[in-house]
Amino acid sequence: MADAVLELEGLTKRYPKLVALDGVSLRIEAGEIFALLGPNGAGKTTLIGAVCGLVKPTSGLIRLFGAAETGSTVAARYQLGLVPQEINFDPFFTVRECLRIQQGYYGRQPDEARIDEVLGALKLAEKADAPTRALSGGMKRRLLVAKALVHRPRLVFLDEPTAGVDVELRRDLWQYVRKLRAEGTTIVLTTHYLEEAEELADRVGVIDHGKLLLVEPKAALLSRLGERRLTVRLSSALAELPEGARLEGAVLEDGGTRVVYRERRGEKSSAEVLGALYAAKLPIAEVETASSSLEEVMMRVLREGGAAR
Amino acid sequence: MNTIGVRTLLVKEVRRFMRVPGQTVLSPLISTSLYFLVFGYTLGGRQAEVDGVPYVAYIVPGLVFLGLANNAFLNSSSSLFITKIQGTIVDLLAAPLGATELLVGFIAGAMTRGLLVGLLTWLVALVFTGVQLAHPALTFGFLFLTAWVFSVLGLLAGLWADKFEQINFFPTFLMLPLTFLGGVFYSVHRLPEPFRTASLFNPVVYMVEGLRAGMLDKSDVSPLLGLSLLLGLAVSATATAWVLLARGYKIRN
């Protein structure tokens, strides 16, 4: 197993009126893309803030890069990058100046080549000398991403990096995130676009009310909790399914014009069911199969809470 | 120590105030000239003397103090406050900048502005009074300590304030009275008791009298006592600010 770049043990953050993080334990492996998912107010930003030094944890341990010491020490932050959820910008400076300042904060000499590279990757090259207040909302978000990456961090937190970013640029950003991973950068991502997590993540963590409900490789999660749905459209309506087609899990819907079979792992496969329907000589007009998305799986996890573990 | 980080913060602070030259350059020019007109000339100050020094010359150290103290305070308080409001404080907190780095960066930036405005004020005063600088090193010592104290006070105010008007509490309710009771425009020696003794508890008196000792070689209080008291004040205020920054007072949830 790869080394952990981040380990949390029993991380808890209590506000006077609520518990934002409730005993979260988690390992982030070097070089992975980890998607932290959960509804509004689940505790995602709080978790990231605790690691990056924006939030003071009530209790628990944070260990970065296998260091013996705990807590977000100043030294570890040289290697961290953060795209905060809230857009912030200093209207006094241009895009390029902001990135130079950011390099300086991280103890680096100005590196214009790196700045140009990041600006290019985020499609901000044209705006390099524009004052930050003259950027559109999506451009400001991309500037936040550029700022988080310009000092070549080993571990990057992207807190909703594509909120308000248009479809095309979002895909560009995904590609860039994959490139970062290929270069060895570890990425922790939060997003409400589950398509984004499905596209990018190696592993998924679901958090709700400050509790981590599950952590699992994305592919395993989809196959464990996801289902394959077989829909067979009939050319004429049936009152009920004939003898040979009465299979566990297959139901007649839509006034008898459709047979739907939901395949769960370890059950009869859709192909077998379809074979049985043909054998029963049903008037089949059209066949359709679909797999559930991460979105459907997420809904199920949240509905069932910790029970889906 | 992240020295590049501190330098970056300092340069950023300097560039920020250099972008508002109206505030940093023009306003000391105007206010100093006005003070000279009002206090130096129209109030009959042309003939008046204090302890053998012409009144226009006598108020120069106080005017330098005013420009320096106000600008040092204004720079760190407004800069930190704006950083909190803009949300760019996140950049500072997430970066490898500890309490020491933040403290040095903000204080050095504010002191630079304070000392710059103090210097400009003095240059304007030269036009009215000619050069008067008896002890350059002593003068600089007091300028430095005054700038340091007010930069830290500004930092504390900026940390504490949640609303913009709160930034002004401190200048209005503390600095303004202490300044006007601090002998900027008169000799505290001439105050009747008990005000004369009371003024010995006003740190501004030591700053103004210290500058007077340095520039005019005239002072109502011992410069050495002044230097030690101000150094003690600067160090304890800085230590307080360090502890608050390290704990993330009002900047970290």
Ligand SMILES: Nc1ncnc2c1ncn2[C@@H]1O[C@H](COP(=O)(O)OP(=O)(O)OP(=O)(O)O)[C@@H](O)[C@H]1O
């Ligand atoms: N400074 C604060 N004081 C009190 N409660 C807070 C504070 N900051 C956050 N919270 C609460 O902590 C909980 C977790 O918030 P957090 O921002 O971590 O959620 P999130 O998962 O990032 O949500 P979203 O998807 O909306 O960004 C919320 O209930 C929020 O109201």
Ligand SMILES: [Mg+2]
């Ligand atoms: Mg959030």
